[in-house]
Amino acid sequence: MEKFTHMTSTAIALEQSNIDTDIIMPSDYLKTIKRTGLGKHAFESLRYTKDGTLRNDSPFDFGAGKTSKILVVGDNFGCGSSREHAPWGIADLGIRCLIGTSFADIFASNCVKNGILTITLPEEDVAALMRDAKAGKKITVDLEAQTVSVDGSDDRGFEYNPQHKYMMVNGLDEIGQTLLVEDKITAFEEQQRLQSPWLYRELPQ
Amino acid sequence: MAKTLYDKLWDMHLVEDRGDDVGLIYIDRHLVHEVTSPQGFEGLKMAGRKLRRRDAIMAVPDHNIPTKDTDKPNPDPMSAMQLAELEKNAKEHDLEYFPMGDSRQGIVHVIGPEQGFTLPGVTIVCGDSHSATHGAFGAWGFGIGSSEVEHVMATQTLVLKKAKNMRVTVEGEMPVGCSAKDIVLAIIGKIGMGGGTGHVIEFDGPAIKALSMEGRMTVCNMAIEGGARAGLIAPDETTFEYVKGRYLAPKGAEWDMAVAQWRTLHSDEDAVFDKEVVLDASEIVPQITWGTSPEDVVPITGQVPSPDSFKDPNKRESAVKALDYMALHAGQDMLGLKIDRVFVGSCTNSRIEDLREAASVIKGRKVADTVIEAIIVPGSGLVKEQAEAEGLDKIFIEAGFDWREPGCSMCLGMNPDIAGPGERVASTSNRNFVGRQGPGSRTHLVSPAMAAAAGIAGAFVDVRNF
Numbered sequence: 001m002e003k004f005t006h007m008t009s010t011a012i013a014l015e016q017s018n019i020d021t022d023i024i025m026p027s028d029y030l031k032t033i034k035r036t037g038l039g040k041h042a043f044e045s046l047r048y049t050k051d052g053t054l055r056n057d058s059p060f061d062f063g064a065g066k067t068s069k070i071l072v073v074g075d076n077f078g079c080g081s082s083r084e085h086a087p088w089g090i091a092d093l094g095i096r097c098l099i100g101t102s103f104a105d106i107f108a109s110n111c112v113k114n115g116i117l118t119i120t121l122p123e124e125d126v127a128a129l130m131r132d133a134k135a136g137k138k139i140t141v142d143l144e145a146q147t148v149s150v151d152g153s154d155d156r157g158f159e160y161n162p163q164h165k166y167m168m169v170n171g172l173d174e175i176g177q178t179l180l181v182e183d184k185i186t187a188f189e190e191q192q193r194l195q196s197p198w199l200y201r202e203l204p205q
Numbered sequence: 206m207a208k209t210l211y212d213k214l215w216d217m218h219l220v221e222d223r224g225d226d227v228g229l230i231y232i233d234r235h236l237v238h239e240v241t242s243p244q245g246f247e248g249l250k251m252a253g254r255k256l257r258r259r260d261a262i263m264a265v266p267d268h269n270i271p272t273k274d275t276d277k278p279n280p281d282p283m284s285a286m287q288l289a290e291l292e293k294n295a296k297e298h299d300l301e302y303f304p305m306g307d308s309r310q311g312i313v314h315v316i317g318p319e320q321g322f323t324l325p326g327v328t329i330v331c332g333d334s335h336s337a338t339h340g341a342f343g344a345w346g347f348g349i350g351s352s353e354v355e356h357v358m359a360t361q362t363l364v365l366k367k368a369k370n371m372r373v374t375v376e377g378e379m380p381v382g383c384s385a386k387d388i389v390l391a392i393i394g395k396i397g398m399g400g401g402t403g404h405v406i407e408f409d410g411p412a413i414k415a416l417s418m419e420g421r422m423t424v425c426n427m428a429i430e431g432g433a434r435a436g437l438i439a440p441d442e443t444t445f446e447y448v449k450g451r452y453l454a455p456k457g458a459e460w461d462m463a464v465a466q467w468r469t470l471h472s473d474e475d476a477v478f479d480k481e482v483v484l485d486a487s488e489i490v491p492q493i494t495w496g497t498s499p500e501d502v503v504p505i506t507g508q509v510p511s512p513d514s515f516k517d518p519n520k521r522e523s524a525v526k527a528l529d530y531m532a533l534h535a536g537q538d539m540l541g542l543k544i545d546r547v548f549v550g551s552c553t554n555s556r557i558e559d560l561r562e563a564a565s566v567i568k569g570r571k572v573a574d575t576v577i578e579a580i581i582v583p584g585s586g587l588v589k590e591q592a593e594a595e596g597l598d599k600i601f602i603e604a605g606f607d608w609r610e611p612g613c614s615m616c617l618g619m620n621p622d623i624a625g626p627g628e629r630v631a632s633t634s635n636r637n638f639v640g641r642q643g644p645g646s647r648t649h650l651v652s653p654a655m656a657a658a659a660g661i662a663g664a665f666v667d668v669r670n671f
């Protein structure tokens with residue numbers, strides 16, 4: 001996984017609240033058996049008309065939007081189905097950071113696993129960043145310092161899970177990290193086997 | 206210190222405390238289906254890692270499969286590829302796998318309980334957000350993404366942040382003509398789609414306790430629509446009765462040992478919840494959604510609300526969009542709204558009791574001519590067999606309903622069962638999002654009895670006087 005320490009980029013503003021994972025990645029594209037290449041379908045209904053042509057108001061496909069690495073979003077972003085294709089699609093678009101007032105739990109945890117930072121800020125800060133994004137200003141996100149700033153000023157601090165921060169900053173894979181304590185998992189299983197033996201079974205080969 | 210049921214489940218499965226309410230949690234059960242597992246298996250292979258416990262997995266196709274003409278090749282090559290991939294992975298890892306045509310095959314959340322794979326006190330995960338269903342057994346069930354699927358495969362654990370505790374108490378007695386679906390829709394209408402975000406919801410109170418296991422599963426199933434990743438109901442005699450004798454239920458001396466342990470799985474008297482909501486079941490009227498979020502719900506006797514009635518400007522704007530999408534106007538009666546399709550099925554309402562509920566309304570009547578298609582999709586092969594043994598299939602077929610093979614079907618617009626653009630569906634599933642049942646489709650979430658009655662009348666009616 002690519003390390004995430006800090007970055008500066010223009011941002012795309014998506015004001016609508018309750019953007020669910022069906023909007024982020026329509027169910028038509030869930031049938032893939034691979035993780036890559038989903039960017040072209042991400043936010044399809046916001047980017048294309050029904051006949052498949054690009055909408056001229058698509059925030060993703062014109063001007064600065066094409067290279068933006070940050071999305072500023074409305075409330076309750078990522079609600080709905082747990083599909084990880086949503087963050088895969090977002091990552092494939094080149095977006096590494098989402099800023100909003102609230103994110104759905106499953107979606108947010110799926111983001112960490114795919115190297116996407118979700119930043120939760122109070123409503124007025126998000127509204128201000130929304131304006132900055134529309135004005136084409138550059139936003140700087142510093143994960144190490146846990147701040148968001150615009151044009152080098154207005155530092156806003158944000159909270160972030162320390163465990164997730166460690167992973168993002170070091171570009172660590174979560175499984176490898178967990179397997180460092182494999183002996184604890186084994187010890188747990190031995191204990192549980194005594195207390196709840198019915199949870200273990202011999203499956204025929 | 207007094208603990209909630211969720212606190213107890215957390216403590217029972219804590220492998221390593223990482224401070225700040227973060228823990229490495231042991232996962233006892235993993236349900237695997239064709240859509241969210243291929244990348245997990247792919248990742249395992251790419252990293253050269255082993256599957257830790259194949260005995261903790263049950264694999265089954267459900268999301269992508271057709272529910273008719275199942276003997277013919279799959280019409281969609283992408284689906285066929287996913288299904289073949291699941292079968293290949295199941296063989297490669299020697300998993301317990303129920304292919305199509307096997308009577309044990311069905312929707313993940315239906316077969317888990319049916320096989321005794323879901324048990325009180327377990328942690329159970331699946332790459333589908335309605336894994337909250339299993340909470341009906343006092344099991345901690347929650348949906349996970351593909352990376353987490355891989356993490357569970359490799360380590361049998363997940364790194365989790367402890368959620369807050371919320372309790373929804375449903376007092377009183379449920380009126381005749383209402384069902385578990387109406388209770389949960391009323392709850393979501395009350396707390397809103399984000400009402401349970403960051404919480405695990407424990408459902409409690411006399412109206413919940415009075416529910417069968419099927420009804421409890423319907424309630425927990427939709428906890429996620431209230432924003433909570435998991436829903437819970439403390440196990441009791443109803444639970445033990447349901448579990449006893451099932452394929453993976455403990456047997457003999459282990460059964461007694463298990464029940465003794467399961468009896469401790471309830472919130473302590475003086476446990477404190479971060480959030481409490483109380484509802485009175487006796488006030489519940491059959492519910493129906495009007496918009497594009499499960500919280501957009503009104504009693505069947507109600508009207509489509511005016512967007513101006515919402516204080517929150519975002520909500521107002523969403524309501525305007527929803528009314529446009531649903532082709533409804535403010536003030537319009539829900540009663541009498543014409544429908545094009547009926548779908549009775551999904552992990553919310555495809556169990557035997559749901560089918561009995563639908564059959565009791567359908568018996569001796571006919572589907573309205575104006576209805577394009579009315580389908581009834583059992584949740585598993587075993588549900589199908591049971592329904593046929595009771596003669597329910599005949600009631601459905603004689604009335605003009607299509608009696609299908611088990612699968613997720615029209616719940617998600619991913620397999621051949623979809624509604625066309627602009628078509629209005631009376632659906633027993635759990636989500637009415639834009640395009641959920643097919644591009645442009647219009648979903649109204651209701652109970653099985655309400656969906657069945659709508660199919661007969663060709664429009665929404667109040668099942669209490671139908």
Ligand code: SF4
Nearest residue numbers: 335551552613616617
């Ligand atoms: S029926 Fe719907 S919600 Fe349930 S498992 Fe299938 S797709 Fe998910």
